[in-house]
Amino acid sequence: xxxxxxxxxxxxxxxxAALAPACAQQGKPPAGAELRPVYATVPDxxxxxxVADVSCARxxxxxxxxxxxxxxxxxxxxxxxxxAQLRAYLQxxxxxxxxxxxxxxxxxxxxxxVSAYYGSLDPARPAPAPKPAAAAKQAPQDPLQAxxxxxxxxxxxxxxxxxxxxxxxxxxxxxxxxxxxxxxxAYKSGKRKNDLMGPLAAGVSDGDVANLALFxxxxxxxxxANKAAGDAAAGKKAASAxxxxxxxxxxxxxxxxxxxxxxxxQYLATATQAYKDGGRKDDVMKGVAGGLDERAMRDLAxxxxxxxxxxxxxxxxxxxxxxxxxxxxCHGINGNSTDPLVPSIAAQRADWLEPVLNAYRTGxxxxxxxxxxxxxxxxxxxxxxxxxxxxxxxxxxxxxxxxAPAK
Numbered sequence: 391x392x393x394x395x396x397x398x399x400x401x402x403x404x405x406x407a408a409l410a411p412a413c414a415q416q417g418k419p420p421a422g423a424e425l426r427p428v429y430a431t432v433p434d435x436x437x438x439x440x441v442a443d444v445s446c447a448r449x450x451x452x453x454x455x456x457x458x459x460x461x462x463x464x465x466x467x468x469x470x471x472x473x474a475q476l477r478a479y480l481q482x483x484x485x486x487x488x489x490x491x492x493x494x495x496x497x498x499x500x501x502x503x504v505s506a507y508y509g510s511l512d513p514a515r516p517a518p519a520p521k522p523a524a525a526a527k528q529a530p531q532d533p534l535q536a537x538x539x540x541x542x543x544x545x546x547x548x549x550x551x552x553x554x555x556x557x558x559x560x561x562x563x564x565x566x567x568x569x570x571x572x573x574x575x576a577y578k579s580g581k582r583k584n585d586l587m588g589p590l591a592a593g594v595s596d597g598d599v600a601n602l603a604l605f606x607x608x609x610x611x612x613x614x615a616n617k618a619a620g621d622a623a624a625g626k627k628a629a630s631a632x633x634x635x636x637x638x639x640x641x642x643x644x645x646x647x648x649x650x651x652x653x654x655x656q657y658l659a660t661a662t663q664a665y666k667d668g669g670r671k672d673d674v675m676k677g678v679a680g681g682l683d684e685r686a687m688r689d690l691a692x693x694x695x696x697x698x699x700x701x702x703x704x705x706x707x708x709x710x711x712x713x714x715x716x717x718x719x720c721h722g723i724n725g726n727s728t729d730p731l732v733p734s735i736a737a738q739r740a741d742w743l744e745p746v747l748n749a750y751r752t753g754x755x756x757x758x759x760x761x762x763x764x765x766x767x768x769x770x771x772x773x774x775x776x777x778x779x780x781x782x783x784x785x786x787x788x789x790x791x792x793x794a795p796a797k
Contacts, residue, residue: 467509561653
């Protein structure tokens with residue numbers, strides 16, 4: 391039985407070998423190409439083991455199951471995947487690493503046999519699930535719900551959903567998280583001086599600030615109901631000087647720049663005066679506000695308060711189930727790939743998966759498909775994904791060559 395499994399483990403390697411370097415770089419054969427099988431015999435497998443013991447075992451374990459932090463398990467991995475990755479390191483299409491030196495002197499034949507050997511092994515066992523008490527402690531908190539809970543402390547001034555009903559108090563609904571976070575940091579550091587917000591912001595952790603920012607960004611923005619004191623028509627004429635940063639209708643395109651549309655007029659006028667007086671530190675705004683008198687500030691505020699606010703482009707966080715449903719489309723149910731050129735990630739080490747996913751997210755690892763999948767993920771979502779797949783049961787796979795149909 392073991393011999394037969396060895397024999398089947400290396401099927402389809404030749405398709406990848408014949409197509410290198412395109413296969414190694416892209417993880418799949420060029421359009422129109424077909425994978426062709428290689429039949430690995432028991433002596434081939436044993437030769438692959440001898441090469442693996444010399445070149446691979448120190449990092450990946452004697453049986454392909456790693457005991458080193460940050461080093462992946464490769465036992466039971468799909469042989470074509472292993473071959474493609476080894477070729478990528480050999481050809482320099484992966485960044486320099488210890489793997490570059492490990493494969494430097496391996497022939498293509500040796501890479502085929504090593505890939506077949508590891509593909510023939512039993513995969514690693516899943517990482518143990520945390521004990522109930524630890525699981526409850528480690529369970530990821532829904533940032534949106536956490537933000538909603540934290541926002542209860544802000545509702546008295548800023549409204550239940552972040553739309554202010556208090557003159558002089560800003561609406562927070564629909565603010566971009568990047569701007570909200572920067573504003574809170576400015577209150578904490580004293581860059582923005584406010585007798586009420588300074589002490590309040592100092593007591594809010596960075597995690598709670600992030601959760602608050604997400605909660606308010608996802609609330610439906612609306613015009614503040616408070617009456618503006620200025621002349622909106624006059625403010626519209628003066629607003630041309632502000633459009634470059636804040637948008638023609640007060641909706642900013644830069645996440646770090648606040649949108650002014652629908653904001654409380656009294657707050658806008660007070661904030662502009664603070665930039666002029668130095669209560670808020672910003673060289674650009676100080677220069678702009680320096681040329682405005684009190685009436686012009688009220689007029690500008692009235693104009694922007696009358697504009698229709700727009701929500702920022704912020705994604706609602708996905709649950710682990712939603713995230714894995716996307717990953718499983720390529721990597722197989724619970725991470726057990728049945729595609730010869732897509733790696734299995736079931737039972738993989740979380741401390742390897744996490745940095746690899748982050749590397750795709752930042753572009754350090756190149757893959758158009760993986761870049762698209764990871765670009766929208768937060769570090770927290772990546773951490774959850776890595777932990778999830780590390781706890782899945784890995785299953786071996788057999789690729790079967792069907793006889794050609796009779797003519």
